[in-house]
Amino acid sequence: xxxxxxxxxxxxxxxxxxxxxxxxxxxxxxxxxxxxxxxxxxxxxxxxxxxxxxxxxxxxxxxxxxxxxxxxxxxxxxxxxxxxxxxxxxxxxxxxxxxxxxxxxxxxxxxxxxxxxxxxxxxxxxxxxxxxxxxxxxxxxxxxxxxxxxxxxxxxxxxxxxxxxxxxxxxxxxxxxxxxxxxxxxxx
Amino acid sequence: xxxxxxxxxxxxxxxxxxxxxxxxxxxxxxxxxxxxxxxxxxxxxxxxxxxxxxxxxxxxxxxxxxxxxxxxxxxxxxxxxxxxxxxxxxxxxxxxxxxxxxxxxxxxxxxxxxxxxxxxxxxxxxxxxxxxxxxxxxxxxxxxxxxxxxxxxxxxxxxxxxxxxxxxxxxxxxxxxxxxxxxxxxxxxxxxxxxxxxxxxxxxxxxxxxxxxxxxxxxxxxxxxxx
Numbered sequence: 001x002x003x004x005x006x007x008x009x010x011x012x013x014x015x016x017x018x019x020x021x022x023x024x025x026x027x028x029x030x031x032x033x034x035x036x037x038x039x040x041x042x043x044x045x046x047x048x049x050x051x052x053x054x055x056x057x058x059x060x061x062x063x064x065x066x067x068x069x070x071x072x073x074x075x076x077x078x079x080x081x082x083x084x085x086x087x088x089x090x091x092x093x094x095x096x097x098x099x100x101x102x103x104x105x106x107x108x109x110x111x112x113x114x115x116x117x118x119x120x121x122x123x124x125x126x127x128x129x130x131x132x133x134x135x136x137x138x139x140x141x142x143x144x145x146x147x148x149x150x151x152x153x154x155x156x157x158x159x160x161x162x163x164x165x166x167x168x169x170x171x172x173x174x175x176x177x178x179x180x181x182x183x184x185x186x187x188x
Numbered sequence: 189x190x191x192x193x194x195x196x197x198x199x200x201x202x203x204x205x206x207x208x209x210x211x212x213x214x215x216x217x218x219x220x221x222x223x224x225x226x227x228x229x230x231x232x233x234x235x236x237x238x239x240x241x242x243x244x245x246x247x248x249x250x251x252x253x254x255x256x257x258x259x260x261x262x263x264x265x266x267x268x269x270x271x272x273x274x275x276x277x278x279x280x281x282x283x284x285x286x287x288x289x290x291x292x293x294x295x296x297x298x299x300x301x302x303x304x305x306x307x308x309x310x311x312x313x314x315x316x317x318x319x320x321x322x323x324x325x326x327x328x329x330x331x332x333x334x335x336x337x338x339x340x341x342x343x344x345x346x347x348x349x350x351x352x353x354x355x356x357x358x359x360x361x362x363x364x365x366x367x368x369x370x371x372x373x374x375x376x377x378x379x380x381x382x383x384x385x386x387x388x389x390x391x392x393x394x395x396x397x398x399x400x401x402x403x404x405x406x407x408x409x410x411x412x413x414x415x
Contacts, residue, residue: 028218036212043209053213057221064225123202130206145203176199177192 012076020067031060034077037147038084044142045088046095047131055091059084074156081157085139092135122183129179137172144169235329246336252305253343259298303349303359304405306340310362311398313337314389317369321382331373338366358401361394 012033018026038059043052063070063080070079130138139158143149144165149157151165158165313333320326341363350356368385389395 031218031221032214035214035217039212039214039217040209044207047207049210049213052209053217053220057217057224060217060221061224064221122198123205126199126202127206130203141203142206145200146206173196173199177195180195180199183195183198 059087078156085157140168141172299349303344308402334369
């Protein structure tokens with residue numbers, strides 16, 4: 001059985017040629033090689049199974065439709081992540097607009113300011129604080145700290161410099177430290 | 189290791205469980221991707237057919253406009269003054285207006301006939317739009333006809349047909365609805381907007397208003413002096 005390494009793209013140029021030639025099996029192979037990472041990222045960013053599935057499906061639909069535009073300058077996975085992150089960020093923007101109409105945001109309390117002093121408390125507070133990060137910082141944080149992407153991969157997917165990715169991660173961490181200051185004494 | 193580094197380490201450990209995804213529903217998603225692609229191909233084929241149909245409508249509308257203007261010009265004696273229009277209280281005629289003088293009456297009749305024809309098409313379009321909306325099928329395919337009807341409506345608003353208060357009112361309502369639909373069809377994902385359009389049409393009784401004006405403008409209505 002062939003092993004596809006999403007970032008290595010060892011077999012991908014050939015696979016993509018087959019997809020472009022109309023080979024349905026090759027299309028499925030390409031999907032199988034990448035769907036886990038795309039869905040996981042979408043789920044981590046949206047926190048909703050339905051929305052994560054919609055994002056992942058949309059990313060693949062767009063990628064397959066525009067496959068002829070893929071010139072192979074980068075790995076297919078990198079290009080697919082560019083499409084996927086754009087789809088996810090758009091979905092988050094739409095959801096926020098919907099929420100703004102439906103929810104009185106004034107009634108939502110500040111996130112990450114809870115008092116519990118346990119690992120469970122830290123974890124819950126941290127997750128709430130991550131939820132409260134701006135989408136772009138959260139995307140970088142989730143990709144790097146949670147899903148293990150490199151800054152280079154993040155930079156390619158989001159269309160930013162490696163240095164910008166590092167800077168955004170640093171700012172995200174600073175915001176989280178600030179939100180979780182109540183736990184800092186325990187760590188020190 | 190600094191306090192910040194230790195804290196970052198702890199954050200990293202705690203973050204690993206952030207929104208832990210379930211197992212990837214790869215089969216379900218694959219099936220939907222395939223279905224969406226098949227559906228898109230079908231919709232594209234249907235859209236091509238619809239575009240042809242709307243194109244014929246557009247040509248029809250333009251032809252009616254041209255014919256209306258031509259009838260108006262032919263029926264007006266040469267060298268006659270510009271039509272004099274006097275409004276009468278609403279309810280005195282189905283369209284609430286009477287033209288003074290034979291020349292004015294002829295020209296106005298032509299404009300208003302054309303406007304009534306146009307409003308008939310708007311009525312058909314809005315009925316179709318509501319049906320498509322109820323079935324959740326409103327998409328960008330409706331954008332072209334909505335924009336085309338909107339442009340025609342604005343032409344009529346600027347024409348002598350709009351001197352008739354009843355026609356002016358219905359043209360104003362129709363213009364608003366068509367503008368909303370045109371905007372909506374640019375971003376059809378905003379289902380909330382669709383509800384606003386539908387409620388707006390309902391509140392203003394646009395379809396009933398259209399139906400009344402269009403019915404009044406039919407030949408029997410004309411014979412009774414409606415136009």
